[in-house]
Amino acid sequence: MAIGTAAGLFSGLFGVGGGSVIVPLLVLWLGYEERAATATSLAAIVFIAGFGAAAQGLYGNVHVLDAALVGVPAVGGVLLGTWLQQRIDVRSISLLFAAVLVASAIELVLR
């Protein structure tokens, strides 16, 4: 219950899935191994993002067309990413992604 509430709060506040909160909690509190934690977290996110999107919809903030514009290509991207994961070194991608995040964070604040 605590995990659900914390994840929901985090997800609703920031518009993200909440995986970065759920995964460590499943590992620490419930003794999950990482792969099961990631998979279970994804399934929970379907509900969490659904509730969050519905609540944001009441505020009139959801742009459905734009959501499709990024969300539909992302489905293809996930399939590609899962395929690539088995074939290339994930570590370099992970480092690159971390760098992109920091650069975007700086850009966001300077805007």
Next chain:
Amino acid sequence: MIGAIAIGVAAGVVAGMLGVGGGVLFVPGLVFFVSLGQHQAEATSLLAIIPVAIVGTYKQDRYGNVRRADALLVGVLSVAGAAAGVALANTLSGTLLRDAFAVLMVIVATQLLRRTLREPS
């Protein structure tokens, strides 16, 4: 529009590879390329996450990695938290919310770095 599609693909690829990165890329992508405000970008990101999470869950479930009962429990019990989080976000100014989001991005980047450096390839 091309930018938004590219962000979608990129977010999907990192989500599939690293297990994180749907929303954390959707939100800045929607701000930079579609010029949404911070609140609208977050709200739209939540909707965009749903198909990605459904497909990811389906794939993971076939490998037997999803513990369905726990996922359902965490998911259903998140409703109050999600409503509170959205209400809180809507009381904050776009600027404050944007800066908080930037901090979140740096935290996620740090988590990733720590995980990457800890794991042997």
